[in-house]
Amino acid sequence: MSDKRSGYISWDEYFMGVAVLSGMRSKDPHTQVGACIVSEDNKILSMGYNGFPKGCSDDEFPWAREGEPYDNKYFYTTHSELNAILNYRGGSLEGAKLYVTLFPCNECAKAIIQAGIRTIVYDDDKYEMTPSVMASKRMLDAAGVRYYRYKRTGREIQITL
Ligand SMILES: O=c1[nH]c(=O)n([C@H]2C[C@H](O)[C@@H](COP(=O)(O)O)O2)cc1CO
Numbered sequence: 001m002s003d004k005r006s007g008y009i010s011w012d013e014y015f016m017g018v019a020v021l022s023g024m025r026s027k028d029p030h031t032q033v034g035a036c037i038v039s040e041d042n043k044i045l046s047m048g049y050n051g052f053p054k055g056c057s058d059d060e061f062p063w064a065r066e067g068e069p070y071d072n073k074y075f076y077t078t079h080s081e082l083n084a085i086l087n088y089r090g091g092s093l094e095g096a097k098l099y100v101t102l103f104p105c106n107e108c109a110k111a112i113i114q115a116g117i118r119t120i121v122y123d124d125d126k127y128e129m130t131p132s133v134m135a136s137k138r139m140l141d142a143a144g145v146r147y148y149r150y151k152r153t154g155r156e157i158q159i160t161l
């Protein structure tokens with residue numbers, strides 16, 4: 001009989017929790033997205049959140065959702081998934097798993113496929129009806145990248161910092 005502690009968090013809770021925590025760094029006032037890339041043997045390889053590229057000030061570049069393309073955020077934000085891929089400097093992501101709080105868009109799907117990531121665990125899918133996410137699923141399906149929705153456990157975690 002083992003005296004192992006019970007009540008510890010599962011791998012999925014752990015990695016999605018890290019993705020959520022990472023998203024808390026986002027300065028986007030509307031949508032915060034976090035990502036965590038994990039190896040096949042459950043080691044965290046990289047993390048990311050949505051934001052402007054290095055050198056592009058969060059206080060000077062626009063966070064607006066509307067207006068001319070030059071004056072809204074869409075030309076400038078790097079998505080959490082792409083940031084997590086680019087933040088990894090250790091070599092290959094072949095066979096890795098991506099935990100992400102929002103279903104990846106078509107641009108991120110291309111990067112995910114080309115990086116060799118084979119599995120996506122996502123939480124929110126609020127843009128599922130958009131052409132971008134439909135195109136994303138089309139490419140992921142064609143490339144054989146598995147994706148499944150994170151099953152929320154309802155566990156609440158309080159951390160005092
Ligand atoms: O997969 C994604 N990953 C990601 O990081 N994002 C970022 C880009 C923007 O900063 C924000 C989306 O903004 P909005 O929901 O206001 O359109 O989320 C958006 C998507 C879209 O699916």
Ligand SMILES: [Zn+2]
Binds near residue numbers: 109
């Ligand atoms: Zn994206």
